Amino acid sequence: MTRRTVARTLVYLSLIAATGVVLLPLVVVLLTSLKTEKEMADADGALSLPESLFNFHNYADAFQDGRMLSAFGNTAFILVFAIGGTVLIGSMTAYAIDRFTFRFKKLVVALFLIAALVPGVTTQVATFQIVNSFGMFDTLWAPIALYMGTDIVSIYIFLQFVRSIPISLDESARLEGANTFTIYRKIIFPLLKPAMATVVIVKGITVYNDFYIPFLYMPSEDLGVISTSLFRFRGPYAAHWETISAGAILVVLPTLVVFLSLQRFIYNGFMRGATR
């Protein structure tokens, strides 16, 4: 009996320790973001509490001088088009592959399968030249096209769902005179809502957090997305940890809200995305 109690205690202690390790760095940054420049200079350690918990001055700085507002705008623009495109492309591909038999189908499927194995980080050297030759370099369309065009995971997710839609639905619609496009638009597409939820969440978080692609393809300051704009805090605010912290918290906050409100979908989505 006592051995059980000891084991239980150790389990809880390890969980509490892990919670501390995860949360402490974040909480300290939150506290720092609420301190004034003077408090930072007086510095009695990173763990000290700020004088006022309602000092949002650094956030105003981050928003105005750090151009976070336009960064959120650009990110939102990219999100809308990239996600919309991914949903369209993923559902169309899944519909074509699952519902039709056609010549070279095996080849097409193999093309998508093999592409899933090619990690995007490795090919950017050459992708860059292609994007550049389309004149998309340093425009918002470069990341949009890349996010849309290289997402095989979403196709997998859509495929699983298309398969679960009974073919008899297609057939009865066809008997009533619907053509394939109508079937796709009126029957398949609306029934794919659960898959869309998954894709929108997973893709949304991935795009929101991506640094590599916007950093490579959109060097202009006007085209900063949240990752690259935050990255630019390094130069001008190098010594101003209170402003950098405010910027970091601004970026994390939307993620936290989304996570808390959509927890279940997020776990399922990332599990499905990773295990395919």
Next chain:
Amino acid sequence: MTDTTRKTVVETAAGAAPPAPAPPPRRARVRRGVTPWLFLIAPLALLVTFTYAPVANMLAYSFTDWDGVSPELHYTGAGNYTEIFTREDLFRVFFVSGYYLAASAVQIIAALYFATILSFNVRFRNFFKGVLFFPYLINGVAIGFVFLYFFQDGGTLDSVLSLFGVRTDHAWLGTPFSANTALAGVSVWRYLGLNFVLLLGAIQSIPGELYEAAELDGANRWHQFRHIIAPGIKPVLTLTVILSISGSLSVFEIPYIMTGGATGTETFVIQTVNLAFRFGKTGLASAAAVVLLLIILLVTWIQRRLVPDDKVDLV
């Protein structure tokens, strides 16, 4: 013509379609042959433009000395590849991957531990699950800044240590060993959650009766882990290992944001990006990228061999 007959054969063989109806009029038949391509044309165009064309170009560039801009380029044979494996300053980045590989081992063991204990009945289970997973969702740049502050002189780590009476002015990001260890630690902090949730999902999909039966047989928690959980999660565990290996080889964000690759923290991808976009050595960078691609394909192939995959059933 042949297409239609073949299709009928396939469908009746699968037993899915009703007996073949009378052949539809010619125009309809042509349209049916074209329809799937209408759906596929945009996805395929994007796939070829942004995945296959780059891979092909990259292979081609890797045998040249192209600088990425000038119209002139010379064929250099396998020169770039020899350079990668013989020039010590280029080859060094592989050793940096070692830190991340070691960290992945720690990460997987920790993820397995937390997944196991949280699959049993624990108070505040959802809270702990959420806390462990959340770092995976955070923006990489924000994580970089959070940990720059964590490791900086008089930052979070130093303050915590001084609470325990340890006063140190060790520059955590100052020496290659310490900096790489710190960065690898950050990547454990960041990615533990994903591994953990994958493993937890796998453990929870094991039917509960198995544990009950085991308990009746007098099995303790360790026996349950050894004989029920471990075999049940083998596929997911292999997947996690593979993801970690290819992840360790393609580390970019955290070291690039935190140290910019200074003090011996340059990774393979940072080096490739610098070669291509800063030093104008597209040829050499392409060769490096091809090497990385081949390693990752090899690792994936090994995984597919180890775990006969029943999930890759697109057709």
